[in-house]
Amino acid sequence: ADEGALLTGTVSRVAVAGRVSFTDIGVSSSAPSGQTWRLTVTRSSLPPAVSANFTFTSSAETQMVLAPSFVPATNSCYAFAGTGAAACAAYRPQGVSALGSVVFGGVPFSQQPVLNFELKGRGLQLPEFGGINVSCALVDATSGDLVPGDPMIGTTTTEALGGRTHFTDIGVSLAGSNYKLRFDTPGATSVFGPTFSVTPGPPDTVSALVSPEAAPKSGAEFARQPSALVLDAGGNNVSVSVQVSARLQSGGVLGGNTAVRTVDGTAAFTDLSVDAPGSGYVVVFQVTDACCGVVREAETAPFDIVVGDPHALEETVAPAGAAGGAAFATQPAVRVLDAGGNLLTGDSTTVVTAEIGQDNSLFLTQLGGAAVDGGHDVLDIEPFADENGTRYVVVARNYDGTTYLVNSTLYLWNETTEALQLVQEVPSLGAWDWESFAVPGGGTFLAVANNFREVSSDNGVPLGSFSTKSFLFKLQGGRAVFAAAIDTYGATSFEAFQIGSATFLGVTNSFDGASNTVPSELFRVTDLSDDTFGLNVQVTSFQQLPSSSAYDMEFVAVGTERYLAVANNFQGAGYAANSSVLRFAEGAFAPWEEVETYGAVAVASFHLGTERSFLAFASALSPTLDVADGGLVDVYEFAGGGLVRRQRFTGVHGARSMSHFRLNQADWLALATDPAPAQGAGGLLLTLWNTSTCASAASCGVNFTAYRMDQSGGGLQS
Known part of the structure; x- marks a missing residue:
């Protein structure tokens, strides 16, 4: 029977391109369910089209x-x-x-x-x-x-x-x-x-909430500190505390605490600064989804850095040629710097006053080799003073004749008795080097380069690993307190320095147990210690540095440029290993120059006046690679956009380390030598470049000559 009245919707349609499509027809709710139905489609003069049978439910x-x-x-x-x-x-x-x-x-x-x-x-x-x-x-x-x-x-x-x-x-x-x-x-x-x-989930996006003001001053903390907002995938503020790190997109060094944790999704930085003037700086925030390992980044608005206010003085010429009642033959000179270490070339108003006082630091250095550490191989003696001027010496004990599991020692210099008194034994593992340094606002720190971690012995032969941890200590109450452990590989030396307000600690790695071609590494040290949470020192990897069995590292500033020199001792299958100099550019150190060295053991830097800067590399061997021919010292000058060798000092037998100092208007290089390769005549070799006879610093030819050999029975560190 025809039940067309039960259909709903538009039941008549016009054909389009030979096709008719219905869009909204259905069955009325009043139609009885449970019966069998079919649809019939008709057109006048054409036979009908009939659908298959179907049922429906109301x-x-x-x-x-x-x-x-x-x-x-x-x-x-x-x-x-x-x-x-x-x-x-x-x-x-x-x-x-x-x-x-x-x-x-x-x-x-x-x-x-x-x-x-x-x-x-x-x-x-x-x-x-x-x-x-x-x-x-x-x-x-x-x-x-x-x-x-x-x-x-x-x-x-x-x-x-x-x-x-x-x-x-x-x-x-x-x-x-x-x-x-x-x-x-x-x-x-x-x-x-x-x-x-x-629940708010892990971090998914980060955005810059606040950017620094338009023109902060170099080295000074931003007046408007930046902040970042961290959201989950749903746009909710993350509820857990996650770390947000900050860095500069390029150029300069971002000072302050560059890693903070969020509170209700917001990471508020409090003490950021940029060391060098420049334009178009951008702070990049970075957060990592700890579950999925996805890194998200966001950028602040660009801003410029202008030269800051007077903040510090830097001596560029030391007084020399003192005689009672007469002016110094060489008058002192200083530079006025802003907080970022930049020369204030436009400053013509700052008044600098000279004063005089007694300095016993040279006397202390000479007494640093006291016989209190007899019976041990001592590879380094580090004199230093804390922020209150109290003087100390820390001694790197490497080996006692049977084991490398020996502690180093910390001494206090008693001003009254003029003698060293033991403060404590400090944990170390086959120590090669100690480095003392200060973190602005954070006190005095000591880092020990642990070369070898002994775990057992076989018929008196120590067995262990060169892949060990070196240690960082903070001086608190006159004692060294453990602050952090640093992954190192046959560590041979530490070098601490500052760029702007940032403190860096470089380590030279020499061997990882399988290869001498192991990179050295640069770390950034941040002291977050306070009275509430106690000791809290962060050591984060800043950059790996190419090196091959590196023995020493030296930071040097030449004008506005910063450099790191790395002394490489061994490469491939031999000691003909070039050493390298890296230059700081765009927020990192990049290879700049290589110099010819042969089993390099040390590198030192020094300046002559404000005009000339030098690097000296000490090699244990010479180009012949024959121990009988001894080693050499090459002195390079920063000149003409590169390094120019000014002198090669030969015939140095058994060189193990080297230091530069200036005394009585002359430059000195002190080399510690080992008696074995030095044919039994090891000790302290002093070489002198007497610049007092030069008409001017610019015209003075480099000429170090042997001055004196003090035979000390085999001291290995100058």
């Missing part, structure tokens, strides 16, 4: 049911089990321990909701049910009201096919609690999922 008999297996949760790389578990543990909300039992903002559900269309009361799925849309919305679990805004992600409307609908990528972005999902389709009762909460 909406009153149909219900939409959420599959009971659906539990709102997120997994993927944010899971709490398997790879990355330790890194992700920090993001686990309190009380949550099971895998997939938490929802992170902005992350699709790990198990997507599925809804079936069934006959009410019978649980039978209706496979013929389809062609209608099902939508999903986020509501308050108590009131049922929609959560305002746009709190969901993914495709929230999908079409039912074959009696079911399956969402594929939905999730919730907005962190909060007491949520439910509501599913709706025309003609059916709404369906609600279980109650759940959304």
Whole structure:
């Protein structure tokens, strides 16, 4: 029978290109269910087209049911089990321990909701049910009201096919609690999922909240300190504390504490500065998703750095030629610098006053080799003074004749008795070198280069590893207190220096147990110690430096340029190993020059007046590589945009280390020599370049000559 009255929608359509497509026809809700039906399509003068038979169920008999297996949760790389578990543990909300039992903002559900269309009361799925849309919305679990805004992600409307609908990528972005999902389709009762909460997830984006002011002064802390905002994938402030690091995009050195942790998603820096004037500086913030290992970055607005205010004085010419009642033959000169170490060329108002006082530092250095460490191979003696002027000596004990497991020793210089008194033994492992240095506002530090970690012995032969840790100590209450351990590989020396307000510590590595071609490394030292949290010293890797069995490192500033010289002792299969000089540019040290050396053991720098700067490299061997021919010292001058060799001093037997000092208007190089290769005549070799006879610094030819050999029974360090 013709039941056309039961059809709904537009039942007549005009053909387009020979085709007719119906878009909205359906069966009236008043049509009886459970019967067999078919559609007939007609056109006058043409035979009708008839569909296959079908049945339908009335909406009153149909219900939409959420599959009971659906539990709102997120997994993927944010899971709490398997790879990355330790890194992700920090993001686990309190009380949550099971895998997939938490929802992170902005992350699709790990198990997507599925809804079936069934006959009410019978649980039978209706496979013929389809062609209608099902939508999903986020509501308050108590009131049922929609959560305002746009709190969901993914495709929230999908079409039912074959009696079911399956969402594929939905999730919730907005962190909060007491949520439910509501599913709706025309003609059916709404369906609600279980109650759940959304937790801010791991960091996904970082953005610059505040940029520095337009023109900060070099070396001075920004008046407007930058800050960064860290959000999860849903745009929520991260709730856990994550580290945000800051660096300059290029040029200069960013001073201050460059790594801070977020509080409610905001990382607020407090003491950043830039050392050198320049334009177009940009601070780059970086945060790492600890679960997934994804690095995110953001940049501040560009800003310029202008020359700062007078901050420090630097001696460029030392007084010399003193005679009672007469002016110095060589008058002292100083430079006025800003906080970034830049010369204030426009300063014509600063008044500098000269004063005189007694300095016992040379006397102390001479007494540093007291026999209190007899019975040990001593490879370094480091005299230093703390921030209060109290003088100390730390001694690097390397070996006691049977083992490398010997501590080094720290001594106090007693001003009254003019003698060294033992303060403490300081832990070390086959120590080669000690370096003392100060961190601005942080006090005095001591670093020991541990060369070999002995673990056992075989018939008196020590066995162990060159891949060991060197130690950093802070001087507190007159004692060395452990502050940090640094990964090193056959460490031979440390070199500490500052660029702007940043403190760097360079280590020369010589052997990793398998190869001599092991890079040396540059670390940045930041002291965050305070009265509340106690000792807190951060040592972070800044840069690896190419080297081959490196023995020594020297930092030198020449005008506005900064350099690092590395003495390489062994390369490939021999001692014909060039040493290298690196120049600081665009925020890092890059290879600049190589110099000819033969088993280099030391490098030293010095200046002649304000006009000339030098590097001296000491080699244990000569170009013949024959021990009988001894070694040499090459003196290079920074000139013409490179290094020019000014002198080669030969016949130095058994050189182990070298230091430069200036005394009585003359330059001295002191070389410690080993008695074995020095044919039994080891000791301290003093070489002199007497510049007092020069008409001017610019015209003075380099001419170091042997002055005196003090035989000390085999001292190995100058």
